[in-house]
Amino acid sequence: MATRRKAKVKTGGKRKKRPVRKAAKKTRTTRKKVAKQAPPRPASPKKARPTTKPASKPTPSRGAPKAVRPAPGRTAQPVPVEQRIGVVTHYYGHLSVVAMQLEPGATLRVGDVIHISGHTTDFTQRVESLEVNHAPVTEVAPNEDFGLKVVEHAREHDVVFKVRS
Numbered sequence: 001m002a003t004r005r006k007a008k009v010k011t012g013g014k015r016k017k018r019p020v021r022k023a024a025k026k027t028r029t030t031r032k033k034v035a036k037q038a039p040p041r042p043a044s045p046k047k048a049r050p051t052t053k054p055a056s057k058p059t060p061s062r063g064a065p066k067a068v069r070p071a072p073g074r075t076a077q078p079v080p081v082e083q084r085i086g087v088v089t090h091y092y093g094h095l096s097v098v099a100m101q102l103e104p105g106a107t108l109r110v111g112d113v114i115h116i117s118g119h120t121t122d123f124t125q126r127v128e129s130l131e132v133n134h135a136p137v138t139e140v141a142p143n144e145d146f147g148l149k150v151v152e153h154a155r156e157h158d159v160v161f162k163v164r165s
Contacts, residue, residue, distance in 0.1 A: 085106035086108075096149060102140065117159050118157065128149055
């Protein structure tokens, strides 16, 4: 059987590495901040306040709620009425333009106020720009494919309402 020979180690060629000494980090001792105490109050000649809660007022019975009357001299503002006119079919983010499909019988003009509402969308704006086939127009009908410049992000299937005040 053959015996293995140990490999000869060269001596004197390599130096031993010295361990690197790290600089000792200075540790800071932190003191707890002591809360400032308010100066003691001088004894006042006023009456001593009771430490118990005053009796609560009796609650009204659970009958029909009372009608709330508006304050005299103030009239309630009319709530703007919205009419559904269409749905967003596509949103072009780099242009901030929506492509819309109008519902039958609805029209849209420059200057109308619209409200776009969806899952994460809810804003109102005035119509500033309408385009059909890259040509600006002032009014669009239900059978036309058109683009509408918007001020915020919209998504497909968002509902478009025309605001009437």
